[in-house]
Amino acid sequence: MPGIGDYALIGDCRSAALVSRGGSIDWLCWPRFDSSSIFGRLLDPKAGHWRLSPSGNFRSERTYLPGTNVLETRFVTGTGVVSLTDLMPVAGEREKRSLLEPEHELLRVAVCEKGSVDLECDLAIRADYGARPARARVCASLGVRFETGPGTAIWLRSDAPLAAVEGGATGRVRLRAGERACFSLVYASDGPAVLPELGEPSLRAIERSAQEWRRWSGRLSYAGPYREAVLRSALVLKLLSYSPSGALIAAPTTSLPERAGGDLNWDYRYCWLRDASLTAEALFGLGYTEEAQGWISWLLNATKLTQPRLRVLYDVFGNRPQPERSLPLAGWGGARPVRVGNMALEQKQLDVYGEVVHAATQFVERGGRFNRDSRRLLCSIGEHVLEHWEEADAGLWERRSRDRQNTHSKLLCWTALDRLSLLQSEGKLCEERGERFAAGRERIADAIRRRAWNERRQAYVDEFDGTELDASVLAMSWLGFERADSPRMRATYEALRGELGSGPLLYRYRDGDSPGEGAFGVCGFWAVRYLAVGGGSYQEAAGAFERILPYGNDVGLFAEETEPSSGEPLGNFPQAFTHIGLITAALALEERAGRDGALPGPGGAQKGSPALREA
Amino acid sequence: MMNWGDWLLWGFVSTLLLTTLLSGSQGLGWTRINLPFMLGTLVSPNRDRAELLGFGIHLVNGWFFALLYAAAFESAGRAGWERGAAIGFLHALFVLTIGMRLLPSVHPRMASERHGPAAAKLLEPPGFFALHYGVQTPLWTLAAHVVYGGVFGTFYRV
Numbered sequence: 001m002p003g004i005g006d007y008a009l010i011g012d013c014r015s016a017a018l019v020s021r022g023g024s025i026d027w028l029c030w031p032r033f034d035s036s037s038i039f040g041r042l043l044d045p046k047a048g049h050w051r052l053s054p055s056g057n058f059r060s061e062r063t064y065l066p067g068t069n070v071l072e073t074r075f076v077t078g079t080g081v082v083s084l085t086d087l088m089p090v091a092g093e094r095e096k097r098s099l100l101e102p103e104h105e106l107l108r109v110a111v112c113e114k115g116s117v118d119l120e121c122d123l124a125i126r127a128d129y130g131a132r133p134a135r136a137r138v139c140a141s142l143g144v145r146f147e148t149g150p151g152t153a154i155w156l157r158s159d160a161p162l163a164a165v166e167g168g169a170t171g172r173v174r175l176r177a178g179e180r181a182c183f184s185l186v187y188a189s190d191g192p193a194v195l196p197e198l199g200e201p202s203l204r205a206i207e208r209s210a211q212e213w214r215r216w217s218g219r220l221s222y223a224g225p226y227r228e229a230v231l232r233s234a235l236v237l238k239l240l241s242y243s244p245s246g247a248l249i250a251a252p253t254t255s256l257p258e259r260a261g262g263d264l265n266w267d268y269r270y271c272w273l274r275d276a277s278l279t280a281e282a283l284f285g286l287g288y289t290e291e292a293q294g295w296i297s298w299l300l301n302a303t304k305l306t307q308p309r310l311r312v313l314y315d316v317f318g319n320r321p322q323p324e325r326s327l328p329l330a331g332w333g334g335a336r337p338v339r340v341g342n343m344a345l346e347q348k349q350l351d352v353y354g355e356v357v358h359a360a361t362q363f364v365e366r367g368g369r370f371n372r373d374s375r376r377l378l379c380s381i382g383e384h385v386l387e388h389w390e391e392a393d394a395g396l397w398e399r400r401s402r403d404r405q406n407t408h409s410k411l412l413c414w415t416a417l418d419r420l421s422l423l424q425s426e427g428k429l430c431e432e433r434g435e436r437f438a439a440g441r442e443r444i445a446d447a448i449r450r451r452a453w454n455e456r457r458q459a460y461v462d463e464f465d466g467t468e469l470d471a472s473v474l475a476m477s478w479l480g481f482e483r484a485d486s487p488r489m490r491a492t493y494e495a496l497r498g499e500l501g502s503g504p505l506l507y508r509y510r511d512g513d514s515p516g517e518g519a520f521g522v523c524g525f526w527a528v529r530y531l532a533v534g535g536g537s538y539q540e541a542a543g544a545f546e547r548i549l550p551y552g553n554d555v556g557l558f559a560e561e562t563e564p565s566s567g568e569p570l571g572n573f574p575q576a577f578t579h580i581g582l583i584t585a586a587l588a589l590e591e592r593a594g595r596d597g598a599l600p601g602p603g604g605a606q607k608g609s610p611a612l613r614e615a
Numbered sequence: 616m617m618n619w620g621d622w623l624l625w626g627f628v629s630t631l632l633l634t635t636l637l638s639g640s641q642g643l644g645w646t647r648i649n650l651p652f653m654l655g656t657l658v659s660p661n662r663d664r665a666e667l668l669g670f671g672i673h674l675v676n677g678w679f680f681a682l683l684y685a686a687a688f689e690s691a692g693r694a695g696w697e698r699g700a701a702i703g704f705l706h707a708l709f710v711l712t713i714g715m716r717l718l719p720s721v722h723p724r725m726a727s728e729r730h731g732p733a734a735a736k737l738l739e740p741p742g743f744f745a746l747h748y749g750v751q752t753p754l755w756t757l758a759a760h761v762v763y764g765g766v767f768g769t770f771y772r773v
Contacts, residue, residue: 012731012732013731013732014728014729014730014731031728090731090732092733093730093733096729101729103728103729212732213732216732238732241731241732242731243726243730243731243732243733244726244727244728244729244730244731244739244740245726245739245740245747246737246739293737294737297737298739301647301739302647302739304641304644304647305644305645305646305647305749306644307644317739317742317747317748318647318747318749319746319747319749319750320750371662371663372662372663373662
């Protein structure tokens with residue numbers, strides 16, 4: 001069983017697949033991220049997969065083609081070397097006008113580089129999360145057609161010989177140096193299905209897709225020293241975005257455990273408002289203005305059915321996700337239950353209001369203009385916050401035990417009113433509520449300063465009048481609530497490092513359901529950001545950043561959490577929140593370097609420049 | 616012989632009712648569909664302007680469809696709310712199935728279900744039965760069109 005970090009992600013911005021180091025696609029949901037899986041071996045050996053790999057022993061190495069989401073795996077065997085290119089073909093909207101493309105396609109092209117290699121194909125399609133094998137029918141030279149459900153079909157085509165078996169196909173082909181074999185899996189809800197040509201057209205599809213990804217990568221405006229890691233994170237975010245609506249899902253998987261073998265297994269294939277402002281910051285900061293605008297437009301419009309109350313999560317079109325239920329699957333590494341749907345949508349999280357307002361503020365700061373509906377929505381969110389900020393909530397970590405007076409939620413309520421008063425004072429909101437919002441902001445600030453600060457712990461703590469630490473309070477420093485170099489923030493950071501730190505990583509908290517879970521990916525990057533915005537020197541911040549980067553897997557992907565002692569990723573994979581943390585930390589470092597006049601290269605933490613505090 | 620006066624007046628009133636019903640259901644949070652906005656963004660990317668222009672387009676549309684309803688009544692030799700409501704039901708089915716399906720192909724600012732990775736288009740597609748705009752969308756669209764046809768059928772005199 002491959003580890004979570006053994007997977008790489010490919011996709012077409014509507015669906016995504018995980019490919020293992022051994023050439024097996026073990027997770028694929030078609031036609032949408034949150035559709036049921038047809039390959040689910042990630043969660044159960046019998047839930048479907050598609051393996052293409054040499055027979056016998058081999059070792060493999062892999063990389064994405066530079067600046068793309070096209071994966072190349074090289075298998076080295078005793079008799080030869082074969083490279084396998086995996087992708088979901090994409091094209092520009094203009095190019096699509098002259099192309100007859102399938103609705104979704106998984107394209108795999110194997111080329112023998114040296115010697116000869118026996119390549120095996122082992123395909124098992126299991127519809128509805130492995131519940132049933134697809135009915136296979138061989139259609140002469142056209143390939144094999146699988147019926148997966150009412151009105152949908154999946155076609156497998158190859159120029160290598162294949163035999164249909166129950167719910168799948170198998171085959172073996174000997175490739176000699178210079179020879180290749182193409183495999184195409186196509187999803188069709190329309191009849192007739194589009195069946196792409198193989199051979200040269202497959203190579204053109206690879207080239208076209210690589211070009212499209214490189215064109216997109218070329219828009220990256222980040223010029224700092226960590227370009228490779230930042231670009232990979234941006235490409236991951238792009239793969240997790242749903243282009244038809246502009247939404248961004250938290251991760252493409254469900255139920256990869258946050259605690260090895262444990263029960264912290266959730267479905268992340270939805271859009272969390274919790275990530276809103278950081279996502280907007282990351283996308284704007286990298287120069288992806290259209291994507292950022294698309295995301296904010298989705299935030300303001302997709303949530304319309306529940307406004308001004310905001311749900312914790314939505315599906316990619318702003319609808320209510322399916323109810324949470326458990327599936328009869330073995331679970332990754334035996335971690336059960338395997339859940340689909342997410343009950344967190346029923347929770348109350350007050351931080352989401354601040355997230356949405358802060359994201360919308362960034363939109364205006366970048367030259368955007370609100371329309372009447374958006375202005376009205378923002379004002380109604382402000383009123384909602386004024387009315388509800390004193391209530392207990394589940395908080396951003398979505399604890400299922402009890403609602404609490406979470407410090408982070410209060411901080412985001414403060415953020416919402418702070419940004420709304422700012423917008424009002426700049427004449428960007430139509431209604432005269434600036435004073436109410438400003439007065440509410442001061443009340444919340446006062447409550448946070450009095451009740452979230454624990455004199456004995458010498459730290460801001462997780463909840464009002466509480467005693468436990470929580471890494472999310474670091475956000476005070478970049479949301480403008482408190483200067484990063486204030487005595488309170490410095491003391492809080494020291495306390496967090498001492499209690500929640502593990503090497504460069506940081507746990508989110510250590511009480512409640514925490515035992516056994518890994519260090520939380522985004523929290524480590526928050527610590528970097530805290531240092532970069534004034535809590536430490538540039539060298540300290542860059543040093544911490546560089547010590548976290550190796551916890552990504554061989555192709556630069558991060559999970560939700562990391563087991564600090566083994567370095568093994570835990571939780572759903574790859575995780576947008578962690579990659580967003582990486583990007584925002586890198587942007588903060590870049591800004592700090594600009595202020596300090598430092599122009600470091602990678603590893604520049606050691607070369608360093610004089611430490612300056614934020615003015 | 617068409618009754619042009621009734622067509623003009625009751626076509627207008629029926630369209631207003633249809634728009635009001637859909638806007639009301641949108642305002643009450645039952646659906647996100649906003650037909651004037653959807654139509655207006657065919658010609659303008661500015662939201663406020665699009666809503667206004669869209670309302671105009673929708674009105675012209677309403678009159679145009681009322682012409683078809685009137686032709687049907689004339690051909691049958693009688694009108695009536697039942698006939699109007701029945702045509703309205705079929706009209707809504709057409710809009711929800713074929714109309715919504717074709718819209719991304721003709722709308723310059725609407726993404727299709729196959730859009731991506733480009734992010735330039737910002738309007739989400741309606742999906743089958745316009746369900747992407749809320750699960751109650753087909754219900755309210757059907758109701759609004761049935762009322763449209765019913766009112767027009769009631770007052771149009773053959």
